[in-house]
Amino acid sequence: MKPDPEIAIGELSRQTKCNIETIRYYERIGLLPTPRRNAGRFRRYDADDVGRLRFIRRARQLGFTLDEVRALMRLPTAESGDVRQEARGLAEAHLKQIRAKIADLQAMERILASAIRECAAGEPPACPIVAVFSGDSPPPTRNRHA
Secondary structure, eight states: OOOOOBBBBHHHHHHHHHOOOHHHHHHHSSSEEEOOOOOOOOEOOHHHHHHHHHHHHHHHHTTTTTTHHHHHGGGGOSSSSSSHHHHHHHHHHHOOOOOOOHHHHHHHHHHHHHHHHHHHTOOSSSSSSHHHHHHHOOOOOOOOOO
16 A cells, blocks of 8 residues: 655645644644654655644634644544543533623624714713723713614
């Protein structure tokens, strides 16, 4: 059986759409294993490396931290416990964080929209946007949307 062809870092970058410096960083922090080197000391990668990097990249696109990605990558090789349950637990915790961020963003949107409306209406005489940013006044609390 013919071994998988090895590729250079540029080709790994192209196949995974991951920046070369990011690949090197993932190697330094241990998310990617130290690559094999050819006689010219150039890094060489195989299909497993491509798959691993695609996994990391997708998890990062979904907002998982590097530590969370590391934990997810350990799951398929975990010898104890229910891998599925652990993965679900990590995903549920991440979803909770995302929902909290969404709630924070919605609150920010309401505050800014209200300040912009007050500014456009000329009320109060001082700029409500600057007042909100400087903490000189409590943020507007109206729930209307602009």
